[in-house]
Amino acid sequence: MEQASLQRVAPGSAEEAAEILREAGQGRRHVRLRGAGTKLGWGRPGLPVDLELSTERLDAILEHNEGDLTAVVEAGVTLERARETFARAGQMLPLDPPDGGGATIGGVLATADSGPLRHRHHGARDLVLGVRVALPDGTVARAGSKVIKNVAGYDLGKLMTGAYGTLGLVAEISLRLHPLPLQTVTAVVRGAAPGLVAGAASKLAHRPVEAEALDVRWEDGAGAVLARFGGASAGDQARAALDTLTAAGLEGEIVDDDDELWDRQREAQRAPDGIVVRVSTTQHGVGDALAAAHHAGGRAVGRAALGLVWIALPQQAGAGAVTALRERLAPARCVVLDAPAAVREAVDPWGEDDRAKLLLMRRVKERFDPHRTCNPGIFAGGI
Amino acid sequence: MDGPVSAPGAAPAEEANRRAADGSDLVARLRRICGDEHVLTDHFQLRTYESDGLLQYRSVPRAAVLPGSAEEVAAVVRACHRAGVPWVARGSGSGLSGGALPVQEGVLIVLTRLRRILEVDLPNQRVVCEPGVTNLAITAAVAPSHFFPPDPSSQIVCSIGGNVAENSGGAHCFKYGFTTHYVCGLEVVLPDGTVVQLGGKELDVPGYDLHGVFVGSEGTLGVATRITVRVIPSPESVRTLVAFFDSPAHAGHAVSAIVAAGVVPGAIEMMDRLSIDASEQMAHAGWPKDAGAALLVELDGPESECEARFDEVRRLCDEAGAAGVVVPRDAAQRDVFWKMRKAAFPAMGRISPHYYVQDGVIPRTRLPEVLEQIDALSREYDLRVGNVFHAGDGNLHPLVCYDGEKPGDAQRAEELAGEIVLACVQLGGSITGEHGIGVDKKRYMPKMFAEPDLAAFQKLRCAFDPDGLANPGKVMPTPRLCGEVPGPYRQHPLERAGLAERF
Numbered sequence: 067m068e069q070a071s072l073q074r075v076a077p078g079s080a081e082e083a084a085e086i087l088r089e090a091g092q093g094r095r096h097v098r099l100r101g102a103g104t105k106l107g108w109g110r111p112g113l114p115v116d117l118e119l120s121t122e123r124l125d126a127i128l129e130h131n132e133g134d135l136t137a138v139v140e141a142g143v144t145l146e147r148a149r150e151t152f153a154r155a156g157q158m159l160p161l162d163p164p165d166g167g168g169a170t171i172g173g174v175l176a177t178a179d180s181g182p183l184r185h186r187h188h189g190a191r192d193l194v195l196g197v198r199v200a201l202p203d204g205t206v207a208r209a210g211s212k213v214i215k216n217v218a219g220y221d222l223g224k225l226m227t228g229a230y231g232t233l234g235l236v237a238e239i240s241l242r243l244h245p246l247p248l249q250t251v252t253a254v255v256r257g258a259a260p261g262l263v264a265g266a267a268s269k270l271a272h273r274p275v276e277a278e279a280l281d282v283r284w285e286d287g288a289g290a291v292l293a294r295f296g297g298a299s300a301g302d303q304a305r306a307a308l309d310t311l312t313a314a315g316l317e318g319e320i321v322d323d324d325d326e327l328w329d330r331q332r333e334a335q336r337a338p339d340g341i342v343v344r345v346s347t348t349q350h351g352v353g354d355a356l357a358a359a360h361h362a363g364g365r366a367v368g369r370a371a372l373g374l375v376w377i378a379l380p381q382q383a384g385a386g387a388v389t390a391l392r393e394r395l396a397p398a399r400c401v402v403l404d405a406p407a408a409v410r411e412a413v414d415p416w417g418e419d420d421r422a423k424l425l426l427m428r429r430v431k432e433r434f435d436p437h438r439t440c441n442p443g444i445f446a447g448g449i
Numbered sequence: 450m451d452g453p454v455s456a457p458g459a460a461p462a463e464e465a466n467r468r469a470a471d472g473s474d475l476v477a478r479l480r481r482i483c484g485d486e487h488v489l490t491d492h493f494q495l496r497t498y499e500s501d502g503l504l505q506y507r508s509v510p511r512a513a514v515l516p517g518s519a520e521e522v523a524a525v526v527r528a529c530h531r532a533g534v535p536w537v538a539r540g541s542g543s544g545l546s547g548g549a550l551p552v553q554e555g556v557l558i559v560l561t562r563l564r565r566i567l568e569v570d571l572p573n574q575r576v577v578c579e580p581g582v583t584n585l586a587i588t589a590a591v592a593p594s595h596f597f598p599p600d601p602s603s604q605i606v607c608s609i610g611g612n613v614a615e616n617s618g619g620a621h622c623f624k625y626g627f628t629t630h631y632v633c634g635l636e637v638v639l640p641d642g643t644v645v646q647l648g649g650k651e652l653d654v655p656g657y658d659l660h661g662v663f664v665g666s667e668g669t670l671g672v673a674t675r676i677t678v679r680v681i682p683s684p685e686s687v688r689t690l691v692a693f694f695d696s697p698a699h700a701g702h703a704v705s706a707i708v709a710a711g712v713v714p715g716a717i718e719m720m721d722r723l724s725i726d727a728s729e730q731m732a733h734a735g736w737p738k739d740a741g742a743a744l745l746v747e748l749d750g751p752e753s754e755c756e757a758r759f760d761e762v763r764r765l766c767d768e769a770g771a772a773g774v775v776v777p778r779d780a781a782q783r784d785v786f787w788k789m790r791k792a793a794f795p796a797m798g799r800i801s802p803h804y805y806v807q808d809g810v811i812p813r814t815r816l817p818e819v820l821e822q823i824d825a826l827s828r829e830y831d832l833r834v835g836n837v838f839h840a841g842d843g844n845l846h847p848l849v850c851y852d853g854e855k856p857g858d859a860q861r862a863e864e865l866a867g868e869i870v871l872a873c874v875q876l877g878g879s880i881t882g883e884h885g886i887g888v889d890k891k892r893y894m895p896k897m898f899a900e901p902d903l904a905a906f907q908k909l910r911c912a913f914d915p916d917g918l919a920n921p922g923k924v925m926p927t928p929r930l931c932g933e934v935p936g937p938y939r940q941h942p943l944e945r946a947g948l949a950e951r952f
Contacts, residue, residue: 133705133814134843156711178653189652191661192630199905207905208898213810214623215842216879217616217665218886218897219924220906221629224661228653245711271574272594274685276750298761299753306751346651348573372652373573401655416655422645426912427657433908446656 076120080198080206080237083119087235088204090117091437099231099441101142101173104166108177108403109230109444111410121172124237127151129212135243136195136212141172141236157243160187164332172236178228181332182279182294185369187244194223198238202435212240225430231441232449233434247296250278252327253308255318256290260360263289264353266314267370271349273310275303281331282375284356285365291316292327334367334378341379341405343391347398348373358394362387376403385412392417416446475532479514479556482524487515487562498557501542501549502603505859506888510537510551515559519579519636519644519674522558526672527642529556535918538672540581540608544615545806546887548667548923555921558672560610566590567675575633575650577677580610584617587678595680598625601883602791613673616665618883620716620790623841624749625681627883629664634677637663637670640914650677662909667885668920670913684715684749688759689783692766692774693740697721697836700742701816703769704840707746708813710765712758714841715749718790723835724848725789727796732788737773744771744840745790793837794848801833801850803859807866808884809873813843822872823847830865832858844882845873871896886924894926907931 077083090097095116100106121142129138132155139148145165152158162181163174173179180189187193196210199222209222226236257263267282270293279294291311295303304320311318321327336342345355345368352368355375359366362383368375379387388409392400402415419427424447431438431449443449479488489495490512499507516522529536536556539549551557563579569590570576576587576597584604587597600619601607607617612628613635634648648660663670694700700719707714720728720743725736736743746762748755766774777783797804811819820836827834835848847869851862870880870893880886880893894903903925911931913919922928 131812131814133709134812135708136812178658180653188626188630191658192626201901201905205901205904207901209902209905211810211879211897213812213843213878213882215618215627215810215839215844215882217618217883218879218881218890218894219902220909221616221662221665222905222909224629224658225909227661228658245708245713248711268572272571272682274682274751276754297754298757299751302753303751306753344653346653348570348575348650350572371574373650374652399651399654401653419656420646422643423647423656423659426639426645426659429912429915430657430659430909433912434905 072118073116074118074120076123078123080200083200083235083237084204084206086119087200087202087439091202091439094437095439096442097439099176099235101170102144102168104169105173105177105179107405107407108415110415110448111407112444113442119235121170121235124172128238130155132157136214136240137243138212138238138240139171140238142170144168144170145174152243153246156246158246159193159241160244161190161193162332164335166336166338171239175227175236175239176229176231181335182281182328182369185277185279185371191224191227193242194227194239195242196240197223197226197236199226200235200237202234202437202439206237210240214242230445232431232445234440247278247300248298249300250294250296250324251300251304252292252294252321252324253304253311253318254290254292254321254327255308255311255316256288257316258288260284260289260356261353262315263291264356264370266311266316267291267352268349269314270307270310271371275307277307279328280370282352282356282368282370283331283334283366284359287360289356291370292331294324294328331367334365335376337378337404340381341383341388341409342403343377343379343388344401344403345375345377345395345398346373346401347375347395351395351398355395355398358391361394362391385409388413419447475528475534475556476512478528479512479525482528483514483516483521487517489513498539498542498551498559501539501544501547503545503547503887503889506547506550508551508553510557511554513557513559515562517562519563519638522560522563522672522674523638523642523644525556525558526638526640529918530640530642530916533916533918535921537920538610538614538668540611540614541583541606543603543607544611544885544887545808546881546885546889548615548885548887548920550888552921560608560672563674570650571595573650574680575677576680577675578609580608580613580673580676582609583607584609584612587680591680593683596683597631597678597680598622599628599631602794609676609678610673613664613676614666614668615883615885618839618844620718620839623717623839624713624715629661631679632660632664632676633679635660635663635673636675637673639671640916640919648677667887667924669910669924671919686752686755687715687747687749688755689745689747689786690763690774690776691736691786692744692746692771693737694742694744694769694771696741697820698817699770700744701840703744703766703771705814706765706769707762708841710761712748712762714746714762716745716747717841718745719743719838719840720790720793721836723833724793724797724837727800727835728789728792730799731792731796732785734785734789736789740772745786790837797835797848797850801852803851803853803862805849805851805862805866807845807847807849807869808881809845809847809870809878810882811843811845811873811876811878813841815876815878816843819845819872819876823869826865826868830861832862832865834865839882842882843878867893888923891924891926
């Protein structure tokens, strides 16, 4: 919800951000934290805010320790710029969510958004080595470290990842990098039944292969499995995967120039004017999720081994379609990501939460942000 | 040793009321919950539990209970909460930071009876188990097609509950990640006795990532009673070699070259001369006596990829000046090579009456500097230091040798070990990579974290445990109360009341 009178500030340091949050809290004012603004519509509509805090000036890549495969960046650094910087050293931050334009690392972290590379390299939560956080009490706290192995202190990086900025502003992030594969090759197979497609992908997920990514797709009554390989023997691995997938009854081919295929997978996770629901299910439940997308007249992409499926509902769908999807896929959790404000007001984007967990989450919120200064009301349970 | 330092918030009058309402003492209540035979109060029996794997810390609890189910654990924690008595959860007791050191006058909750694997869900690549299940039992339950990657050297005995508490690593975590990467769901008994489900078999369950926060929290946020982990397909092929170098610094060059080439070995482990000497006496691998360092490299993954990379690794070792490279001739010899590495800690006992195991982390490229500093410290203190490293991720395990019979030696060894972790912090690393803070390292926390950092940790702890009953006196350098402004020292209600009456 855009508000005409919204005051906007762009702190130049974590300390400045913390001071802004502290002052806002004292005045019982609500602050919206934002990066590039590519996911501002996610979550509940939330309470009206008085102030918008932008990370646009926190845009420095502070360290890139090539030999250690680590980096330290400020929250406002865009994924694109980070990707270019690390690629020059033959490295990557294997975090590849859909990026409609200028998504920042801070924003991706806050929403725990992810892409196909999660299959091999885990999620944002697992790539964060440490954080510096501007807290609503005016302090700046550091947790974790800059090394890839560390168990000293509590893992506040995990607490902040996916917290939608409701506990404070992550101002600085230490990250683990990985070598960029020298080449990638993808095996693609197609099938006309959701169960067959998901089943073939699951079969491959149980084989001793090391895919960079393993996705499924469903659109216009047809599905596909995509298995991407990197490394010195990428071609051999992709051909072996193709054998496994065709043995499961699907037909397809090897694609050497595969970037476009994967861009399409990522893009299908977003629908700027429509509704996208992220389904958290088991590997076995992926077929059901694809079938549900088909039944609803929508499309889907998913991480076949991880049990994550993004369903884009058809253009005319409303809140009722979300409810129908939830009923059909229960107990799998269906979180609404992109959706018009009317839909997010009609159904809770997060769904019902377990009461005991909700109480604990509220206690966490109260300790970190007692005056509900940061992004109030947008998170699960109305936090 | 550590007394009941952390404070339940309740006022004495309230405490008395609680006891009155309760109408019986805590031990009787624990006996009703778990059965007489599972509640130990005899001093001689309790001494079994006075230490974990770090023997220099000892503390006898007032009572130890061995609950037989998750429900009993919740009831025990609830009883402790009602009585305002602190407690410590313990798995196999193999931890190396005193994390499971009992609180005097508190209750020790021993989870060794909870060793059921509740579900092997291979189609979804998940295992659900109780906290007392050993790390290796999880892999055994899904072998040979799958395995559970975190593999601490103590994996035969250490429990998954302990792995969760400590976020355990192991030799294969450079490639595969740590315990936290594989735990996707936890059932947790909170310090007030309520049971909460965090995460599940599925990923990205809405809400804060509290299972992620719980892993590595060293038993200070609650007790995990059901643990859901991800298992992955076993690698198709494993190729191992050991390369010998003049010095660890030279071996370090080989590690850098391998990593720079984009190779991610399943394991890449380094031992220095002293630790090779010691391990030879146990494992008899026949490694050269004059080697300054051994680098054990293991590639695993698809056959074609291992094949393509193995010769490359061999060449990179040669180029880094390896005096020799040995490829084990068969699986049996490979096991002996790994025994050299995994036996490194106990083997030190063959060449030194006592030794202190340190655990520090540096950015891997700073290895030569930290080695120089360790060498200088070794000379300054006139104590031998063996070095074993998880070389890929810069995790050092210096083994400080000393003679406990010599007056002052133990203390000097501990001081030297402390200097080493401080050097790690100065080089941009960490005071612990996998053993945890426990009691042993809490005094170094202020060297790595500033006051606002510690205050933020405390916010989290207070959200889970406002009364400070869960494993008090661990992790944080000084005891802190929740929800109260800092002020002059107040006597702990437990200290004032005298816990003995309560039992």
